[in-house]
Amino acid sequence: MTSDTLITRALEAVPYAQTLGAKPIFIGEELTLILPYSADNIGNPVLPALHGGAIGGFMELAAIAELIHSASEEDLSNLPKPIGINIDYLRRGRPVDTYARAAVFKRGSRVVNVRVRAWQEDYDNPIAALHGNFLIPSDG
Structure with a gap:
């Protein structure tokens, strides 16, 4: 089974990923998640700005997807679980597509x-950054 298929199946198993509409895209072996713009993800309609919870949840999904991508197939019996997460909101998330890329x-x-x-239109101008620790399931 390809990594793309594994990640797509894992995202389909997470209800919040379905609510957000997050989808994986690959450029070579590099995994990026895309959060297509949806009015449902707007937190402040006056600005308008994406909801911080939608951005945070999306970045958590990107971290989990990267852990699946970098794991061997036998390691995928359970999804990784967040232990502790810190998020820096750096600028307003505008009503456009948003991208996320994780690194272990x-x-x-x-x-x-x-x-x-x-980030949105420019990788070098991130809208948020996440630093997290995740528990990797074990069979023992």
Whole structure:
């Protein structure tokens, strides 16, 4: 089974991913998640601005998707679970498509440290950043 298929199936199993409409895209082997613009994700209609919870949840999904992408197939019996997450909201999320890319910084035997960047039109101008620790399920 390809990594693209595994990630798509995992996202389909997470109800919030379905609510947001998050979808994986690959450029070579690099995984990026896209959050297509939806009026349902607007938190402040006056500005308008994306809801911080939608951005945070989207980045958490990007971290989980990257952990699935970087794991071997036998490691996928359960999804990784967040232990602790910190989010920096850097600028307003405008009503356009949003992208997120995660990187694994340290992998232990049970805990993985992941960082995620979310941006809209320019990768170098992120709207938010996530730093999180995730518990990797084990069979034992």
